[in-house]
Amino acid sequence: MYKSLLFVAAAVALASAHDDIEVTRAIAILKADGVSGNVTFTREADGQIRIGGRIVGMKPGMYGFHVHEKGDLSNGCASTLGHFNPNGNDHGHPHDENRHVGDLGNIEFDSTQTADLDFVDHLIKLNGRHNIIGRAVVLHSMADDYGRTDHPDSKKTGNAGGRVACGVIGIMDYTLPKSNAASTSSASVVVALTFYTFVAALMC
The missing domain is CATH 1.20.5 (Single alpha-helices involved in coiled-coils or other helix-helix interfaces)
Incomplete structure (x- = not known):
């Protein structure tokens, strides 16, 4: 003993x-009624994070897509709390200076109910203050208005509606x-x- x-x-x-350790790649697996997919986050040479993957199961259209504060799915997507926002900013477009770190805008589903993801973001990180590891990625039921309408939720959530599917962001690869x-x-x-x-x- x-x-x-x-x-x-x-x-x-x-x-x-x-x-x-320095995390270089992360993954989130989304699964809900009729909706599923994988989302990867890869650190590029310039420090930006490339978001890739495929999600299926939503009608054609644009839908809000964000990183939320907690990787807690004990009460489904509701327990992930709000958008990851360590700087206390308003909700905005991914290219806005004033935005939540977790504001990744919209993703588009085509006529086959498929969204192929391939874009970069300069604010989310896999290490440091803006680290998204252990948090959650959430797919919403409506399009994100980027905080640019008069709706009372516009500058909080982009008025993107309910939470359809979510997944915890976990380490996929790292280096010393x-x-x-x-x-x-x-x-x-x-x-x-x-x-x-x-x-x-x-x-x-």
Whole structure:
């Protein structure tokens, strides 16, 4: 039993030394009644995030598409709360300076009830303050008006209607920064061995 405890302690210490990973790709899987699809988020060389994927099951037209604050689906899409908005801005168009970080505008479904996604966004990120990992992507029932109408919900939600489908954004791929790889590896071993020695001393 003591050996198991020591192994777990060392593993925890080792894992904690890798907190500086850089996420390079993420994915969300959407599924609801009649609607399903995958959405990927890939970091481009210039730092922008490319949103790709395919969603099927909506009638032809434009529909609001946003990143919401919480990756909590315990009460369906309702528990994802509002749009991800760490800067306290009004709702807007993806190209507006004054917008929620999670404002990704509209996606279009064609005559086959399919939306093929392929566009970039400069504000969402996979690391740092605007990190969307662990949050949720939500597909709405109406078109986003980009905060440009007189409707009372326009500057809050784009008056995009109810939430049709949603999915939690999870890590798909990541890298360890090259500049820190060697030092992190060494630090991991030192931390793990130090923790192992400390616990072993307590067991004696």
